[in-house]
Each structure stands twice: as structure tokens, then as C-alpha cells.
Amino acid sequence: MQKLTELPLVFVNYPSGAGGWFLASMLQQCVNPKLKLVVDHLGSGHANTYIYHINMFYRDKLLSEIGKSIIDDANYHEFSKDQRILHLQDSVGINNFADRYLMISLHCANLDIFQLAFPQAKFININIDQHNVETCRYNTLYKALKVRPELFEGMVDTHKKDYNECLARVQDLTKENLEWFNWMDHEIKKFNPNNRYENSEHVLNVSYDEYMSTVDELFLSKLLNFLNLDIDNELFDKTIDSLVLYRISQPKLPQ
DSSP states (O other): OEEGGGSOEEEEEOOTTSOHHHHHHHHHHHHOTTSOOOOOTTSOOTTOGGGTHHHHIIIIIITSHHHHHHHHTOOTTTSOHHHHHHHHHHHOEESSOOSSOEEEEEOOSOTHHHHHHOTTOEEEEEEOOGGGHHHHHHHIIIIIITTOGGGHHHHHHHHTOOHHHHHHHHTSOOHHHHHHGGGGHHHHHTTOOTTOSOOSSSEEEEEHHHHHHSOHHHHHHHHHHHHTOOOOHHHHHHHHHHHHHHHHTSOOOOO
16 A cells, blocks of 8 residues: 555646546556546546546545545634645555556645645646636536536535525526526636646646647647656557547537
């Protein structure tokens, strides 16, 4: 069993609906070509279960009070910075990991604690602008909450919404119903890196627009250069094909 502090980590940090799970999965496949990269019928990358490390991370460790405080960057009167760092460093172990990098998809309001806990890690931030928020809201509803409505439970309490009304509206995502869910925008924006972290040896910022529309080869090369990954032409072309498929599979906003 290895702790995260002993592993070469790459955190893909992103707001909900911005495609961080697929990006992390795509990069993990670049590291380990034996893995199969999947885009499901919803245009989601969540079928790629080989990066489930972070799901266990959230479920087993970050759903504790201190874990939620780390993710939301809250309750410093209860949990000090040092307590948060130790919690991250000591809480998670991975079995039989042998790849060059371990990709972890992450929603986090403030990366500072993660950077202090894992000073050698690399961070890829997917940043969204205001005009991307509706798209991320729709992606979250269509790809996640429509399929797993139990994810509404925490949000409806926070925003004082009726759970049954949410269930009814998410099953019929018209333009009107999508607009009704605009109260979710707070949940999306709070995890937006918002270009707060400068590009460096350990940090790379990409925009959602860049992710979805920059020339495929240029975008992939930017990521690989940041990670110092040299892959052969066959894997490069295969990864490009997967990126193009992901892009064209994204659901269209209701009109």
C-alpha cells in the first residue's frame, strides 16, 4: 500500500460539467496504453473506472467533516491548515500502482492545501468563463444528476429546493427547466480555478473553450509537454481520435 505522498500525482482540477474526468482518463491512458478509453452515450468519460482512486478518496475520506471543509475551503475555525495537510497526506493509500503518473480528477475550491500537501504534484486546471456556466450546468444535469438523482440530496437542502420537483424537471431538460436550475451555478462556480494559479513547472491552466475547440494536436501536445510525456505516433493519433469523439459527443443545449 502506497500513500499519495509517495506517488507521482497529477490533479485535474475543474468545475462540475467541465470534463475533467475524461481529461484525467485520457492522460492516464497516455501513460498506460493498455487502458481502454471510453466515451459513453451521454458524452461522459465517467465510464473510465481506472481513475476511481479519487472516488474512493471522496467517499472514504473527504466526506468526513474535515474532508468536506478541505474541498469547500471552509471551517478554518475547526480545522487548521496543518490538520488539513496531514489529513490529505495520511488518509489515502493505493495498491499496486506502477504507472509514471497517477491522474486524479478533483473538484476543489482552493488548491493551496493540495499544493502544500503534495509539493511535487502537478496540477492541470480547467478554467471556465461566465459564458460556459450554462453549458456546465447542463452537462452536470444531463450526464450526472439525471442518471444519479441521489446527488441532488445535498444541494436541495442547501438551496431550499423541493427534491421531487428537481427529479421531475431533470427528466425533462427543456430550455425552461434548464433555466430553473440556475441556482446550481453557485455549485459550479465555487470549484472554478478561475485562473488564480500561475502557469509554472507544476501548474498548467487550460480554458474550457480551449479544451473543446483548440486544434486537437496542439491541445494534446500542450498537455504532454507539461507532463514531459513522450508517446509514439500511434498512441498520439489514437488519443486524438478519442479527444475528437469526446468533443463531438457533447450534448447540445436545449433550444
